[in-house]
Amino acid sequence: MAAQKMIQVIDLHKSFGTNYVLRGINLEVETGSTCVILGGSGSGKTVLMKHIIGLLKPDRGQALIEGEDIVPLGAEELAKIRMKFGMVFQAAALFDSMTVYENVSFPLREHRKLSEAEMRRIVGEKLSIVGLQDVEDKYPADLSGGMRKRVGLARAIVLDPNIVLYDEPTTGLDPITTEYVDEMILDAKKKLGVTSVVISHDVASAFKVADNVAFLSEGLIVDHGPPAQMRNSQQPMVKLFLQTWFGKN
Amino acid sequence: MRVPQELEKPLRPKLPGPLTAFVESIGAGTIKLMTDVGGVTTLAWSVARWTIRPPYRLQNFFVQLDFVGVGSIFIVALTGLFSGMVFAHQSARAFQIFNAESLVGPTVALTITRELAPVFTALMVTMRAVSAMTTELGTMRVTEQVDALETMAVNPIQYLLVPRVLAGLIMVPVLVMVFDTTGMAGGYLIAVGVHGVSAGTFLSRTQQWMEAADIFEGLVKGAVFGLTVALIGCYKGFGASGGAKGVGQATTEAMVASALSIFILDYLVGITLH
Numbered sequence: 001m002a003a004q005k006m007i008q009v010i011d012l013h014k015s016f017g018t019n020y021v022l023r024g025i026n027l028e029v030e031t032g033s034t035c036v037i038l039g040g041s042g043s044g045k046t047v048l049m050k051h052i053i054g055l056l057k058p059d060r061g062q063a064l065i066e067g068e069d070i071v072p073l074g075a076e077e078l079a080k081i082r083m084k085f086g087m088v089f090q091a092a093a094l095f096d097s098m099t100v101y102e103n104v105s106f107p108l109r110e111h112r113k114l115s116e117a118e119m120r121r122i123v124g125e126k127l128s129i130v131g132l133q134d135v136e137d138k139y140p141a142d143l144s145g146g147m148r149k150r151v152g153l154a155r156a157i158v159l160d161p162n163i164v165l166y167d168e169p170t171t172g173l174d175p176i177t178t179e180y181v182d183e184m185i186l187d188a189k190k191k192l193g194v195t196s197v198v199i200s201h202d203v204a205s206a207f208k209v210a211d212n213v214a215f216l217s218e219g220l221i222v223d224h225g226p227p228a229q230m231r232n233s234q235q236p237m238v239k240l241f242l243q244t245w246f247g248k249n
Numbered sequence: 250m251r252v253p254q255e256l257e258k259p260l261r262p263k264l265p266g267p268l269t270a271f272v273e274s275i276g277a278g279t280i281k282l283m284t285d286v287g288g289v290t291t292l293a294w295s296v297a298r299w300t301i302r303p304p305y306r307l308q309n310f311f312v313q314l315d316f317v318g319v320g321s322i323f324i325v326a327l328t329g330l331f332s333g334m335v336f337a338h339q340s341a342r343a344f345q346i347f348n349a350e351s352l353v354g355p356t357v358a359l360t361i362t363r364e365l366a367p368v369f370t371a372l373m374v375t376m377r378a379v380s381a382m383t384t385e386l387g388t389m390r391v392t393e394q395v396d397a398l399e400t401m402a403v404n405p406i407q408y409l410l411v412p413r414v415l416a417g418l419i420m421v422p423v424l425v426m427v428f429d430t431t432g433m434a435g436g437y438l439i440a441v442g443v444h445g446v447s448a449g450t451f452l453s454r455t456q457q458w459m460e461a462a463d464i465f466e467g468l469v470k471g472a473v474f475g476l477t478v479a480l481i482g483c484y485k486g487f488g489a490s491g492g493a494k495g496v497g498q499a500t501t502e503a504m505v506a507s508a509l510s511i512f513i514l515d516y517l518v519g520i521t522l523h
Contacts, residue, residue: 053400079402086400093397095389107401155401165400 005064006031006163006195007052012061014047021047022058023219029212031162034189034196036206038241039216045199046090048216049165052197053085054078065163083111086156086194090168092148094140094155100127101136104155111159126154129191130184146177153184157192164188166198170205178205185209203245207231215241285506289477289484292406296414296480299407309412317378317413317479318420322427325373329428332365333357333435341444350444354451355458357436362459362467366428367421368515371474374421375507379482382413383503386486387496395487410483417479418472425471429464470518477514478507 007029014022021044029035039045050056051063054070062069070081094103104123108114114122127133130150140148149169156164166185170178182205188194189209200206206213207227214224215238223235231246233239265273340353386409389395398405433455440446485503489495 050396055396055399075404079404082400082402087397089393089397091392093393095394095397096392110401110403 004031005029006066007035007197008062008064008067009048009052010062010064012048012051012063013059014044014051014056015059021219022051022061025061025216025219025221027214027221027224029195029197031195032189032193033211034185034198034209035212035214036198036200036210037214037216038200038203038206040201040241043216044219045201045216046167049167049197049199053087053165054081083159084162085165086153086159086161086163087165088149088152088156088167088169090171092140092145092152094148094151096140098139099136100132100138100140100143100151103140103151104158107155107159122158123154126158127151129157129187130154131180144177146173146180149173149181150184153188157188157194160192161194163195163197166196166200168200168202169198170200170202178202181205182208203242285484288488289480292410292484292487293414293476293480295406296410296483299404300411300415302407304407306408306412309408310415313412313416314420316381317374317416318423321374321377321420321424324377325370325424325427326431328369328373329361329366329431330435332369332428333361333432333437334439336360336365336432337436337439338443341440341446345444350440350446351450351454353440353444353446354436354455357440358433358455358459359463361432361436362429362463363519364467364515366425366432367467367470367474368511370424370428370471371421371478371511372508374417374424374475375478375482375504375511379417379478379507380500380504382479382482383486383489383500384496386410386483387489387499390487390489391492391496405487410487413483414476414479417475419475421475421478422468422471425467429467466519466522469522470515473514473518474511477510481507481510 005028007027009025009027012022012025025048027035027037027048037045037048047056051058052065054063054073058071062071064070065081065084068081070078073081094100095106098106101120101123104126105119108119108122123136127135130153132147132150132154135143135147135151140151143151153164169181169185173181185196185198186209189196196209198206198209210227212224213227213230214221215230215233215235216222217237223230223233223238225233230238231242233242337353337357340356341350344350344352344356386395389409395405395409398408437448437451440451441448482503485499485506486496489499491498
């Protein structure tokens with residue numbers, strides 16, 4: 001039996017003025033798997049991710065979440081679809097006027113009617129999943145880059161979403177923190193069973209966390225498949241990109 | 250092979266002449282103005298729609314009432330006091346020439362309530378609160394905090410903009426009343442205390458010439474200005490892009506557009522009410 005598709009992107013096109021960013025993207029992500037979209041800077045990775053969660057409308061094409069096309073949906077229907085998502089932003093996008101506790105509990109306050117004690121319990125649980133303790137009363141400005149990303153993940157998973165999107169989770173981090181963030185992504189998949197989409201240009205991280213890798217170049221997915229298969233890709237752009245990490249042999 | 254003559258010329262973009270550049274700059278400015286007016290109008294419609302839809306975010310609303318209104322009371326009161334004082338001083342000097350010092354009271358009262366209070370209050374709110382609004386929203390936009398709200402199924406217009414715009418609409422008229430009060434007090438102090446106008450004359454003449462409609466005119470102007478400057482601040486902040494420089498530029502544009510709008514609307518509302 002074919003695996004169920006959580007996300008399907010079909011012939012997606014998007015341009016900003018004369019800048020033709022996505023030129024017919026086709027992508028499928030199976031339920032419970034981790035798909036890493038690799039590509040260079042300016043290749044359209046973030047634009048693709050914003051289409052998957054409905055932050056941008058395409059010029060043409062479809063973005064299906066559990067079989068439902070979200071492109072024609074209005075603000076209210078999109079809000080319902082977004083309840084299935086958690087998103088970790090490149091720079092965490094924590095609300096800087098709020099403490100860590102207020103940030104992580106924000107989706108709970110908005111969408112669940114819970115007592116303060118219950119929210120404290122859930123926030124503590126999610127923070128412990130991402131390896132953080134005793135930071136509830138701190139502000140984002142008091143945290144390191146890696147800690148902010150972990151708080152961002154705790155906020156993203158606080159409503160137990162089906163899908164977590166990671167926007168360049170390891171960019172700008174030192175090797176040890178990068179390792180920790182990779183483990184965090186693997187843990188989120190293992191412990192919560194979420195479907196993950198990671199956009200990155202970090203080859204090492206991509207090959208560590210991915211079940212499938214899709215390579216985006218000049219607005220097209222030029223090759224995709226499991227990491228072992230992608231390692232031997234004959235696509236010139238993919239070969240060139242992977243050589244930066246694996247070397248020419 | 251003979252190379253066509255035009256290909257022999259160096260490939261250099263043709264620079265526009267001064268007249269073309271002038272016309273282009275006017276065209277570009279007009280397009281930007283129209284885009285901004287259209288954008289603010291569309292935003293006003295969105296804010297109106299999201300205002301009446303639940304959930305009603307009372308906590309955010311009261312925070313903004315406090316920030317825009319309560320936080321501006323002192324500077325508005327001080328501006329009103331000194332505006333009233335200087336206007337009474339200049340009026341008294343002018344009226345002394347004609348031995349008409351008894352008109353200082355109504356002149357100060359009418360000028361303050363109809364014009365100075367709404368215009369100066371809106372300018373002070375623009376400088377203190379709208380600049381902060383634009384910067385805060387712009388920073389939230391460029392650091393993806395606005396996108397984060399959307400991904401958490403929270404409408405950013407309802408969560409961020411509705412409380413700010415309503416606070417501008419409600420609190421600027423309240424601050425206009427504060428300005429009216431301190432402005433009149435300042436005028437009274439200078440006219441009576443420094444220029445020797447009798448207190449009874451100052452008050453009775455003011456009562457004789459001033460009507461409730463004059464105060465009402467100032468309040469209407471205050472509401473229009475408050476709504477407009479809050480919308481402009483939100484529009485510019487919400488549309489900011491390009492990091493710290495973009496946020497700075499958005500704030501500058503919001504300040505200039507708000508100040509100009511206040512003066513243009515002052516005239517338009519003034520002639521509409523009369």
